[in-house]
Amino acid sequence: MTITYIGLGSNLGDSQAILKEAVSQLRKEGEVRVSKLYSTPPMGPQDQPDYLNAVVELRTDLAPLALLDLLQRIENESGRVRLRRWGERTLDLDLLLYGDLEISNDRLTVPHVGLFERDFVLLPLLDLNEKIVVNNQLLCHLNVVQQSELEPVALANWWENKDNI
Helix, strand or coil: CCEEEEEEEECCCCCCHHHHHHHHHHHCCCEEECCEEEEEEECCCCCCEEEEEEEEEEECCCCCHHHHHHHHHHHHHCCCCCCCCCCHHHHHHHEEECCCCCCEEECEECCCCCHHHHHHHHHHHHCCCCCCCCCCEEEHCCCCCCCCCCCCCCCCCCCCCCCCC
16 A cells, blocks of 8 residues: 545635545545645636645555546546636646655656645645655745645545535
8 A cells, every 4th residue: 555645626616515526536545534624825827716725645556647547537527627727627636645756757747746835735735744754855844834824724524524614
């Protein structure tokens, strides 16, 4: 079993329901733990709704590209819409980390590009593993984490809750 971390994001449609369904799909593939849920301003164009973001820890036997295929299938089955670069999306699933592997090919880069600059990824990742080290860096010590003002909008069991936030 390999411990992987997957970033989840949505800002179109019923984002909370879409993210809950993505977690449900990932649970079919292995043991999961889910971070707190964060509402975050968009990284790209500002004329779009805020995102809901979380991170899932998935223990899996899937190889990296097979896991990427699964994530893309879940996105497509959710009715994924991506209107523009860094724009609004129904669902975005990013393979952030795959064990200790470093992967760089035409389909996949792990650790995920931009991981070290995005508080909306780092904070939920740290919810799951506060001592995580990537590329010899303790992520909790990164400036973007220390300076972040993001606060969770729901606790770690948000994805099990039948109610909306």
